[in-house]
Amino acid sequence: xxxxxxxxxxxxxxxxxxxxxxxxxxxxxxxxxxxxxxxxxxxxxxxxxxxxxxxxxxxxxxxxxxxxxxxxxxxxxxxxxxxxxxxxxxxxxxxxxxxxxxxxxxxxxxxxxxxxxxxxxxxxxxxxxxxxxxxxxxxxxxxxxxxxxxxxxxxxxxxxxxxxxxxxxxxxxxxxxxxxxxxxxxxxxxxxxxxxxxxxxxxxxxxxxxxxxxxxxxxxxxxxxxxxxxxxxxxxxxxxxxxxxxx
Numbered sequence: 001x002x003x004x005x006x007x008x009x010x011x012x013x014x015x016x017x018x019x020x021x022x023x024x025x026x027x028x029x030x031x032x033x034x035x036x037x038x039x040x041x042x043x044x045x046x047x048x049x050x051x052x053x054x055x056x057x058x059x060x061x062x063x064x065x066x067x068x069x070x071x072x073x074x075x076x077x078x079x080x081x082x083x084x085x086x087x088x089x090x091x092x093x094x095x096x097x098x099x100x101x102x103x104x105x106x107x108x109x110x111x112x113x114x115x116x117x118x119x120x121x122x123x124x125x126x127x128x129x130x131x132x133x134x135x136x137x138x139x140x141x142x143x144x145x146x147x148x149x150x151x152x153x154x155x156x157x158x159x160x161x162x163x164x165x166x167x168x169x170x171x172x173x174x175x176x177x178x179x180x181x182x183x184x185x186x187x188x189x190x191x192x193x194x195x196x197x198x199x200x201x202x203x204x205x206x207x208x209x210x211x212x213x214x215x216x217x218x219x220x221x222x223x224x225x226x227x228x229x230x231x232x233x234x235x236x237x238x239x240x241x242x243x244x245x246x247x
Contacts, residue, residue, distance in 0.1 A: 001135045006037055007063050008046070008054040016054070017067065027052075061111050061136070065104075068132040072101035072125060075163065075187060076237050078215045080108055086211075086242050087159045087183040089113050096160045096177060098148040098170070103129030103141075105161065110138045117154050119146045152177040161185045167193070168200035175206040178245045186241040194239045201243045210242040 002019035009015050010029070018025045018037055025032045030048030040046055040056045047053055075083075083105075089095060093113040097106040100120035106129070110116045118141060120126050126145060133141050146153070148162070149169045159182060160174045167186040174184050184207065186197045194212055201209050214237075219230045 001067070001069060001131060003135070004059040004064055004067060006040070006056055007059045008032070008056050010052065010054055015063075017059075017063070029054075064136055065108060065111075068102070068104060068107065068135060069128055070102045070104065071128050074102050074104035077108075078217045079187065079238060079240060080105060082213065082215050082240055083159075083161065083185055083187075084109075084112065086240075087185065089159055093158045094156060096152070096154065096157045096174075098146075098160070098162055099164055100125055100129045100143060101163065103132045103143075105163065106141055106143075107132055107136055107138060110141045111136075113140070115140050115142075117142045117144065117157075119144055119148050119152075121145060121147050148173055157182055159183045159185065161187065163187045165193075166196075168197045171197075171200055171204055171207070175204065175245060180245055180247075182245045184243045184245065187238050188241070189236075189238045191239070194241055198241055201241075206245055206247045207243045208246050210244055212239055212241040214239050 004017045004019055005021050006018040007015060016027050021034060021038045024034050025037060029052035030050030032046050032048050036046055042057045044056055045053055046056050089109060089112055091114055094115045095109050095113045096117050098119035100106060100118040103118060106116050106118040126143060129143050152173045155177055156179055157177050158179060160178055162170055188194050198209055198212060201207050216235050221228055221230050
């Protein structure tokens with residue numbers, strides 16, 4: 001994947017990404033010459049050949065993150081936000097993510113945490129994760145081909161996040177991997193998965209169950225005094241269940 005060189009944004013909030021400064025950037029609003037892209041200072045204003053104005057700046061992490069390669073369904077940002085808020089993941093945290101899928105969650109957390117280890121059993125997903133790690137230039141992620149249902153060779157985690165079909169089968173192995181006081185998080189799309197995980201967690205004397213929640217996001221359209229919700233929102237994506245290791 002080509003690294004983003006510049007981000008351009010219109011006054012209406014439309015974003016465009018220049019992945020090369022060796023060619024003109026073509027948009028629906030006209031094109032911007034490569035010479036102007038090369039010479040543009042961060043925060044400067046450029047005009048396309050049709051006169052449309054663009055602000056230009058260097059990409060931030062979130063700009064690059066939005067362009068990662070995706071195959072498996074990824075955990076959306078609204079749910080990642082709840083995981084971080086409920087577990088307090090920070091620059092001192094060591095996090096285990098299983099399974100990786102496209103690696104979106106692991107990559108986002110790696111921009112915040114001290115270290116992220118991600119488990120995946122499918123070779124095709126592992127290859128995508130490696131591409132995304134390289135694209136984002138992350139140095140604090142380790143990817144391992146392991147089945148968390150059977151083994152965890154790594155220890156001392158502050159948070160373990162499970163994005164698996166049967167997360168209840170990983171509770172015992174997670175108990176061995178987590179520090180005392182560490183968090184276990186399960187991300188599941190269906191109610192039966194939530195029930196099976198929470199019931200199994202409550203029966204395990206090493207954990208206390210904290211909560212289950214889902215986040216729905218409704219974007220609003222604001223134009224002068226016309227303020228209303230957009231017709232399509234980001235509804236159900238998954239349930240998040242949280243527990244904490246106590247013994």
